[in-house]
Amino acid sequence: xxxxxxxxQTISKRIEFPAGHRLPNYSGACANLHGHTFAVEVTLGIDxxxxxxxxxxxxxxxxxxxxxxxxxxxxxxxxxRRDDDVVAFLKAHNFKWxxxxxxxxxxxxxxxxxxxxxxxWMGVTVHKVVVWESPTSYTVYTxxxxxxxxxx
Numbered sequence: 001x002x003x004x005x006x007x008x009q010t011i012s013k014r015i016e017f018p019a020g021h022r023l024p025n026y027s028g029a030c031a032n033l034h035g036h037t038f039a040v041e042v043t044l045g046i047d048x049x050x051x052x053x054x055x056x057x058x059x060x061x062x063x064x065x066x067x068x069x070x071x072x073x074x075x076x077x078x079x080x081r082r083d084d085d086v087v088a089f090l091k092a093h094n095f096k097w098x099x100x101x102x103x104x105x106x107x108x109x110x111x112x113x114x115x116x117x118x119x120x121w122m123g124v125t126v127h128k129v130v131v132w133e134s135p136t137s138y139t140v141y142t143x144x145x146x147x148x149x150x151x152x
Contacts, residue, residue, distance in 0.1 A: 010045040010127050011055045015065055017074040021104040024083050033077075033086070036133045038109070040069070042117055043127040056121045068116055078104035106131040110141035118143070 020035035042065060046055045076096040079086050080103045090097040102108045110131045118126045125143070132138040 008045040008047055008125075008127070009049060009055050010043050011058060011061070012041050012043040013058060013061045013065055014039060014041040015062075015069055017069050019073050019076050019078055021078040022083070022086065023103050023105065024080070024086070025103070038073070038106075039132040039138075040065070040109075040113055041130040041132075042113065043129075044117075044121070044124050045127040046124050048123070056124050060121070064120060065117070068113075072098050073109075078109070080104060106133050106137070106139045107141070110139050114141050114143070 016037055016039045018035060018037050020033060022033050023030045025031070042061070044055055044061065049055065076098045077086070077090055078098050078100060079090065081087070081099050081101060082103075087097075087099070089095075100108055100112060110129045113131070114126055114129045117129070128140055128142045130138055130140050
């Protein structure tokens, strides 16, 4: 059956994990060391379904995302490379940590995860990455590709 090229089929996968962070130049409570149960949701899209009728097999998506989160962020402390005191402390005590180029805000986490997933499956585009730091606070990161957001 011919497929309608004016639309894109999408799938999403959500994963929750605990992690810590701080925002050292922030003037509020988030300047302190603290943690959240974060959640991420990755939405992938494609113009044509594969031979099995999938955008991509969700088992593959789950495996990749779960592994990436487990290795990098799960039970880790997310820290900016510029946060010298915390980086030194984490190194000295051999804690699990993940260095980010910028401050570990949910906005920067979304950009980081988008980059990790983008291009993973041939022909599949990352539609959006959502990162929650609480049930009511989240960010959405999308790529501005020509024609990609039509009808969204």
